[in-house]
Amino acid sequence: MAQEDVFKKLVSHCKEYGYVFPSSEIYDGLSAVYDYGQYGVELKNNIKKYWWDSMVLLHGNIVGLDSAIFMHPTIWKASGHVDAFNDPLIDNKDSKKRYRADVLIEEHLAKYEDKINKEIEKAAKRFGDAFDEQQFRETNPRVLENQKKMDQLQERFAKAMNDVNLEELRQIIIDNEIVCPISGTRNWTEVRQFNLMFSTEMGSTAEGASKVFLRPETAQGIFVNFLNVQKTGRMKLPFGIAQIGKAFRNEIVARQFIFRMREFEQMEMQFFVQPGTELDWFAKWKEIRMKWHQSLGFGADNYRFHDHTKLAHYANAATDIEYRFPFGFKEVEGIHSRTDFDLSQHQKYSGKKIQYFDPEMGESYVPYVIETSIGVDRMFLQVISASYTEEILTKEEGSSDSRVVLKLPSVLAPVKLAVLPLVKKDGLPEIAENIVKELRFKFNCQYDDKDSIGRRYRRQDAIGTPYCITIDHQTLEDETVTIRYRDSMEQERVKIGQLTDIIDEKVNISTLLKKL
RNA sequence: GCGGGAGUAGCUCAGGGGUAGAGCAUUAGCUUCCCAAGCUAAGGGUCGCGGGUUCGAAUCCCGUUUCCCGCUCCA
Numbered sequence: 001m002a003q004e005d006v007f008k009k010l011v012s013h014c015k016e017y018g019y020v021f022p023s024s025e026i027y028d029g030l031s032a033v034y035d036y037g038q039y040g041v042e043l044k045n046n047i048k049k050y051w052w053d054s055m056v057l058l059h060g061n062i063v064g065l066d067s068a069i070f071m072h073p074t075i076w077k078a079s080g081h082v083d084a085f086n087d088p089l090i091d092n093k094d095s096k097k098r099y100r101a102d103v104l105i106e107e108h109l110a111k112y113e114d115k116i117n118k119e120i121e122k123a124a125k126r127f128g129d130a131f132d133e134q135q136f137r138e139t140n141p142r143v144l145e146n147q148k149k150m151d152q153l154q155e156r157f158a159k160a161m162n163d164v165n166l167e168e169l170r171q172i173i174i175d176n177e178i179v180c181p182i183s184g185t186r187n188w189t190e191v192r193q194f195n196l197m198f199s200t201e202m203g204s205t206a207e208g209a210s211k212v213f214l215r216p217e218t219a220q221g222i223f224v225n226f227l228n229v230q231k232t233g234r235m236k237l238p239f240g241i242a243q244i245g246k247a248f249r250n251e252i253v254a255r256q257f258i259f260r261m262r263e264f265e266q267m268e269m270q271f272f273v274q275p276g277t278e279l280d281w282f283a284k285w286k287e288i289r290m291k292w293h294q295s296l297g298f299g300a301d302n303y304r305f306h307d308h309t310k311l312a313h314y315a316n317a318a319t320d321i322e323y324r325f326p327f328g329f330k331e332v333e334g335i336h337s338r339t340d341f342d343l344s345q346h347q348k349y350s351g352k353k354i355q356y357f358d359p360e361m362g363e364s365y366v367p368y369v370i371e372t373s374i375g376v377d378r379m380f381l382q383v384i385s386a387s388y389t390e391e392i393l394t395k396e397e398g399s400s401d402s403r404v405v406l407k408l409p410s411v412l413a414p415v416k417l418a419v420l421p422l423v424k425k426d427g428l429p430e431i432a433e434n435i436v437k438e439l440r441f442k443f444n445c446q447y448d449d450k451d452s453i454g455r456r457y458r459r460q461d462a463i464g465t466p467y468c469i470t471i472d473h474q475t476l477e478d479e480t481v482t483i484r485y486r487d488s489m490e491q492e493r494v495k496i497g498q499l500t501d502i503i504d505e506k507v508n509i510s511t512l513l514k515k516l
Numbered sequence: 517g518c519g520g521g522a523g524u525a526g527c528u529c530a531g532g533g534g535u536a537g538a539g540c541a542u543u544a545g546c547u548u549c550c551c552a553a554g555c556u557a558a559g560g561g562u563c564g565c566g567g568g569u570u571c572g573a574a575u576c577c578c579g580u581u582u583c584c585c586g587c588u589c590c591a
Binding site for chain 1: 517518527541554583590591
C-alpha cells in the first residue's frame with residue numbers, strides 16, 4: 001500500500017478510535033486545529049511524562065518551570081519575533097509565485113545602484129587616473145537621475161514600511177513597474193501581512209487594553225526566569241530548565257494532520273553552560289536526545305540527524321532529529337546552540353543584569369544556551385504512525401483474516417489492560433469486575449463483556465491495549481487467568497494474585513527510564 | 517492566493533428529477549463459542565449551506581463554504 005494511503009488510514013483510525021478529532025467538527029471544523037480524544041489525551045500525557053521524567057527526574061541539575069502563555073510584549077521585541085516574522089507578502093497571479101513585497105522593492109533599489117556603478121566604471125575606464133568619482137557622481141546627469149529616483153523610492157519605501165502601509169507597498173511595486181522574475185508580468189495580488197504571532201487584548205476595557213501575544217515558543221518564558229530559577233534554586237552552571245506548554249503560530253499553510261498546527265505543545269529544555277563549552281554540550285545533548293527517541297523501539301533506521309548549514313540569527317550550531325513518517329523524514333525535535341543571544345537581548349531590553357557569577361573563574365558572564373525543543377504533537381504522531389499496523393492472519397483451517405493493531409509501547413499505551421470474562425455467565429463477570437476494582441488503582445483498565453471474545457480482543461488491538469486478561473472456567477477452579485499479548489496474540493496462564501506485579505513490570509515508566 | 521479532487525447514517529460508499537439505501541459500526545436481547553463478519557430487534561440522515569428552475573430537487577443550474585492533494589512561506 002502506498003505510504004500516503006497508510007497515512008490517510010491512520011488519520012481516520014485516530015478519529016474513529018477516540019485519539020484525535022478535528023476541532024469544532026460539528027461547525028465544519030477549524031483548519032489546522034485538532035482535539036485529542038479520550039485515548040489521545042492519555043497517550044499524550046504519557047509521552048509528556050516520559051519526557052519530563054527523563055529530564056527533571058533523571059538529572060539533578062535540571063529543574064522544571066511552568067511560565068505563563070501571556071508575556072510582556074517587549075519580550076518578543078527582544079527575541080526578534082516581532083520584527084523578524086512580520087513579512088508583507090505579495091503573489092504574482094501568472095506565475096503563482098509568492099514574494100516578500102519588501103524584498104522585491106529592495107531588489108529594485110539594488111538595480112539603480114547597479115546602474116550607477118556601471119556608469120562610474122565606464123567613466124573610470126574612459127578618464128583613467130584623472131577620474132574623480134565624487135565629482136562624477138555630483139555632475140553626471142544619468143547618475144544624478146538614477147540617484148534621485150533611488151532616493152525618492154527609498155524614502156517612500158521606508159515610510160510605507162514604517163507605517164505598515166500595505167496598499168502603499170503594492171502601489172510602489174506598480175508605480176515602479178516591478179515585474180515577477182519568472183512570469184515577467186505585473187499581475188499582482190494585494191499585499192498581505194502574515195503575522196507569525198497571534199495577538200489578543202489584555203485589560204477588560206477597550207481603552208485600557210494593551211496588545212499581548214500568545215507565545216510562539218516556550219523558550220522565552222524560560223529565559224526571562226533565568227535569574228529567578230538560578231537564585232532561588234541555588235543552581236550552578238551547567239544547569240537546565242525544562243518546560244512543557246502550549247505555543248501558537250500563525251503558519252501560512254498548516255497541514256499534514258497534527259504535524260503542523262496553529263496551536264501546539266512543546267517540550268523544551270534550555271541548558272545553560274559556560275561560554276566556550278557550548279559545542280561540547282551540543283554534541284552531548286544530540287546523543288542524549290537521540291537515545292531517548294530510540295529507546296521506544298521504533299527502529300534506529302527511522303531516525304536521522306539533519307544538521308543545519310544555514311543558521312538562524314541566534315545560533316552557532318543546530319540540528320534536527322528527524323523521524324521517517326509515512327510522508328517522509330520530518331523534524332520532530334530541534335537541538336540548537338543558541339549562544340548568549342537570548343539572555344543578552346533580555347539584558348539589553350530589560351536593563352537588568354542577567355549574568356552568572358562563576359566562582360571558579362572568579363568572574364561574571366552571560367551563560368550560553370543549548371536548547372532541546374520537541375513538539376509533543378509531532379512526537380504523538382511519531383508514536384502512533386510507528387505503531388499503526390495492518391496484519392493479515394492465516395487461520396489454522398487456511399482462511400485468512402485481518403486485524404488493525406496499534407503496537408504502542410506498553411509504557412505509553414492509554415489503556416494498559418482489558419479484563420474480559422470469557423462468557424457472560426457462571427460468575428465469570430463478577431470475578432472480572434473484582435479484578436478491575438483491584439487493578440484500577442494502578443493501571444488504566446477496561447472491562448468488556450459484550451460480543452464474542454475474539455471481537456473484544458480486536459477492539460482492544462485497535463486502541464493499542466497491550467494486555468488482555470481473560471477469566472475462564474478454569475479460573476473458578478484454581479484462581480488463574482490468562483494474559484493475552486497484543487503483538488504476538490499469545491496467551492499465558494498466571495495467578496490472579498500475580499497480576500499487579502506482572503503488569504507493573506511491563507508498563508511502569510521506570511522500565512523505559514532505566515534504558516536511558 | 518492559485519490549480520485539482522471531494523462533501524449522502526459513526527465509518528466506507530450506492531442512488532443522477534417521483535416515499536432516503538447497503539455493508540460495517542452502535543444499542544438491547546438471544547447464543548456461550550479463546551481471536552472480526554451466528555440469530556432477532558432497535559436507534560441514527562433538514563443528502564455541506566443559500567438561492568433558482570420545477571407540480572415535485574440528494575439528483576439540474578448559480579453562488580457559497582468546509583475538508584483533502586500540489587505550489588508559495590516556515591525560527
